[in-house]
Amino acid sequence: MSDAITPELFAHLVDLAALELSPEEAEYIRGQLNHQLQAIHELEAIPLDETLPVTSHGVAYTAAISQAPREDTWQACPNPEEILAQAPQVEEGYIVVPDIPHTKLE
Amino acid sequence: MELCDLTARELSALLRARKTSAVEILASTLERVGAVDGRPGTPDPAPLSDEDRRKVHAFITLTDERALAQAKAIDSRLAAGEDPGPLAGIPFTVKDVFCVRGTPTTAASRILANFTAPYTATPVERLEAAGGVMLGKVNLDEFTFGSSNESTAFQPSPRNPWDTSRVPGGSSGGSAAAVAAGEGPLSLGTDTAGSIRQPAAFCGVVGVKPTYGRVSRYGLIAFASSLDCPGPLARDVGDAALMLGVIAGPDPRDATTATAPVDDYTAALERGVKGLRIGLSPDYMRITIPTPDGGFEERPVPEEVAAPVRRAAELLRAQGAEIIEDVPMPNTRHGIPVFFVISRVEAASNLHRYDGVKYGYRAPEPVDDLRLLYKRSRGQGFGPQPKLRILMGMYVSAAQYSAQYYRRALSVRSMIRRDFEIAFDPHGPYRLDALLTPTTPTPAFGMQAVYGDSVLMQYADQLTVPANHAGVPGLTLPAGLSGDGLPLGIQLLGPDFSEATLLRIGRAYERATEGDAWRAVRPQVLR
Numbered sequence: 001m002s003d004a005i006t007p008e009l010f011a012h013l014v015d016l017a018a019l020e021l022s023p024e025e026a027e028y029i030r031g032q033l034n035h036q037l038q039a040i041h042e043l044e045a046i047p048l049d050e051t052l053p054v055t056s057h058g059v060a061y062t063a064a065i066s067q068a069p070r071e072d073t074w075q076a077c078p079n080p081e082e083i084l085a086q087a088p089q090v091e092e093g094y095i096v097v098p099d100i101p102h103t104k105l106e
Numbered sequence: 107m108e109l110c111d112l113t114a115r116e117l118s119a120l121l122r123a124r125k126t127s128a129v130e131i132l133a134s135t136l137e138r139v140g141a142v143d144g145r146p147g148t149p150d151p152a153p154l155s156d157e158d159r160r161k162v163h164a165f166i167t168l169t170d171e172r173a174l175a176q177a178k179a180i181d182s183r184l185a186a187g188e189d190p191g192p193l194a195g196i197p198f199t200v201k202d203v204f205c206v207r208g209t210p211t212t213a214a215s216r217i218l219a220n221f222t223a224p225y226t227a228t229p230v231e232r233l234e235a236a237g238g239v240m241l242g243k244v245n246l247d248e249f250t251f252g253s254s255n256e257s258t259a260f261q262p263s264p265r266n267p268w269d270t271s272r273v274p275g276g277s278s279g280g281s282a283a284a285v286a287a288g289e290g291p292l293s294l295g296t297d298t299a300g301s302i303r304q305p306a307a308f309c310g311v312v313g314v315k316p317t318y319g320r321v322s323r324y325g326l327i328a329f330a331s332s333l334d335c336p337g338p339l340a341r342d343v344g345d346a347a348l349m350l351g352v353i354a355g356p357d358p359r360d361a362t363t364a365t366a367p368v369d370d371y372t373a374a375l376e377r378g379v380k381g382l383r384i385g386l387s388p389d390y391m392r393i394t395i396p397t398p399d400g401g402f403e404e405r406p407v408p409e410e411v412a413a414p415v416r417r418a419a420e421l422l423r424a425q426g427a428e429i430i431e432d433v434p435m436p437n438t439r440h441g442i443p444v445f446f447v448i449s450r451v452e453a454a455s456n457l458h459r460y461d462g463v464k465y466g467y468r469a470p471e472p473v474d475d476l477r478l479l480y481k482r483s484r485g486q487g488f489g490p491q492p493k494l495r496i497l498m499g500m501y502v503s504a505a506q507y508s509a510q511y512y513r514r515a516l517s518v519r520s521m522i523r524r525d526f527e528i529a530f531d532p533h534g535p536y537r538l539d540a541l542l543t544p545t546t547p548t549p550a551f552g553m554q555a556v557y558g559d560s561v562l563m564q565y566a567d568q569l570t571v572p573a574n575h576a577g578v579p580g581l582t583l584p585a586g587l588s589g590d591g592l593p594l595g596i597q598l599l600g601p602d603f604s605e606a607t608l609l610r611i612g613r614a615y616e617r618a619t620e621g622d623a624w625r626a627v628r629p630q631v632l633r
Contacts, residue, residue, distance in 0.1 A: 020485030032560045042443045052520040058577025065364040082224040086465035
């Protein structure tokens with residue numbers, strides 16, 4: 001099985017993704033990712049048709065079926081207290097978080 | 107036959123003739139839930155008992171009080187001579203990935219286990235505005251990431267009503283199982299790679315993946331935003347058509363919804379198939395199987411999966427359809443590799459919002475560093491499937507790999523789309539109105555038989571995912587039982603916004619098979 005995603009690269013991805021994994025979970029997930037890459041590698045052998053436009057959607061969004069953009073108007077949120085009530089920690093209408101790490105500039 | 111076993115249209119007729127009431131329909135359905143469903147999924151479950159292994163476990167949250175209030179309101183309106191809408195008094199379930207104001211909306215993930223939605227998704231709003239009675243929120247694979255429903259953080263996971271040792275499919279597994287077991291005749295699901303069609307096929311019900319943009323995604327917790335399609339699961343084609351008509355159409359709150367007019371899906375149902383051109387493709391009659399050594403091999407689809415497709419073609423030909431054989435769809439086999447890239451990139455992007463700050467799960471231990479709070483909360487809140495998708499999405503979209511993977515996947519996606527454009531081109535060589543294929547490579551597999559192997563699980567979607575890449579609509583129909591008594595599905599795929607034609611073909615097939623012996627067989631949990 002391929003080992004394109006090495007333990008070092010994997011650790012870097014986990015850090016970028018802001019995840020914390022147990023060693024067992026990390027081993028399982030890294031193995032599965034390398035397994036999936038074998039399926040993905042099939043793509044490299046496909047001759048691409050350069051004349052085909054690349055789109056990020058299947059259905060073509062022609063002007064005929066697209067909505068006009070909404071008007072850019074101010075709307076009051078009807079239930080801010082319900083939304084704030086979802087936050088794990090709130091003080092006087094503000095969401096509270098731990099310190100944001102920073103480095104002092106010399 | 108109980109009230110809860112009837113179709114939405116049958117219930118509607120009884121209700122309008124004042125032969126029953128919305129409250130009675132609800133009571134019958136809740137009684138069925140009580141009899142077959144067992145305990146609902148929770149993130150901290152007790153171990154499975156033998157009793158649990160015989161139940162369906164479709165639900166995460168039963169909203170019975172809310173449903174009773176809605177049913178009473180419908181009865182009052184009917185008594186006052188009002189028309190409360192086309193779904194008046196019809197119980198429906200909602201995949202727990204749609205926000206419904208004031209109800210827990212979990213995406214079957216620990217990270218949203220404590221989340222109560224502050225607003226309602228457009229398709230749910232439309233179902234309720236049409237008089238539908240929401241019975242509750244049903245289970246799914248965590249964030250819809252799976253094809254068996256086993257990845258849900260809310261255990262016990264749903265089981266197949268036809269054989270409770272098998273999976274119901276996924277990710278709309280709770281939806282399909284509920285519809286099959288008489289726990290509400292309609293369910294709202296979503297389909298990103300086959301998540302409506304595959305479980306519908308596994309559970310012997312009808313499922314529609316509408317054209318991308320036909321049904322609003324407002325209020326849907328996103329997986330892969332360029333692929334996600336909300337759609338109906340129902341017991342027959344007429345009910346699916348009725349429900350689709352209610353939820354389809356433009357929504358100013360989802361800019362990707364199309365303004366194309368919504369057809370009257372029920373009006374055209376009985377028009378038959380005379381003159382329609384229906385294609386068969388050899389590329390949908392072979393499947394890729396991942397092998398234990400990490401390789402892949404191609405095989406024909408199993409005979410029991412192929413036979414219903416050939417029979418359907420014969421039945422439709424006998425009713426006047428023209429069957430076009432050997433339609434090439436050469437890029438079908440690339441659907442899963444392309445999906446592995448595109449869906450992961452989109453999922454990773456969509457899942458960055460869960461951070462333990464604004465809503466959802468926060469790691470309980472105090473930390474003094476925001477970044478550590480993110481890592482702990484996400485590490486504890488997400489199960490393995492979201493983590494796999496986030497990490498793969500970040501890998502294949504990284505600057506140094508993006509051309510090799512993501513750009514290339516988008517190009518191959520265009521090639522998959524072109525296969526359909528050629529097949530459906532009204533001036534092209536095939537001029538198809540629909541393509542007829544199997545829905546799944548196999549009938550429902552056993553619990554624990556595939557889960558854990560993320561590659562093998564993904565290949566369960568290989569016959570459904572091309573339609574998601576192309577954006578075209580798909581319909582799955584029950585088409586008989588396997589040697590083991592498990593439902594088999596056939597799939598119809600059509601051009602953009604051709605849902606009315608697909609439903610019409612589906613109805614013609616339904617009529618042609620009305621007298622088949624398998625149609626009288628009931629799921630195991632109802633015998």
